Amino acid sequence: MNKLMHAAGAALAAALLVTAVAAQETAISGEIRKIDENAGKVTLKHGPAKSLGMEEGMTMVYRVKDPAMLKQVKVGDRVKFEAEIADGGYVVTKLQKQK
Numbered sequence: 001m002n003k004l005m006h007a008a009g010a011a012l013a014a015a016l017l018v019t020a021v022a023a024q025e026t027a028i029s030g031e032i033r034k035i036d037e038n039a040g041k042v043t044l045k046h047g048p049a050k051s052l053g054m055e056e057g058m059t060m061v062y063r064v065k066d067p068a069m070l071k072q073v074k075v076g077d078r079v080k081f082e083a084e085i086a087d088g089g090y091v092v093t094k095l096q097k098q099k
């Protein structure tokens with residue numbers, strides 16, 4: 001492969017990546033670090049969450065929309081979740097255990 005082909009391939013790969021990211025829904029991958037059922041809070045370690053303005057991964061506490069969501073997961077579980085900003089904090093609206 002010559003240099004020009006390499007450049008074209010890289011550009012195509014970058015374009016595909018951008019498309020994939022744009023098409024991705026707002027689900028964020030994370031891991032359960034701590035669960036506080038009484039307070040309705042969960043500590044999640046998660047990757048970048050552009051939809052929430054988090055450019056880098058972090059570990060932080062989220063409130064959950066429904067405390068029952070916390071019964072389906074345990075510390076150490078890998079999860080996909082969605083969150084929104086509400087009442088001055090972040091609230092998990094969907095929480096799904098990953099297989």
Ligand SMILES: [Cu+2]
Binds near residue numbers: 046049054058059060
């Ligand atoms: Cu965060």
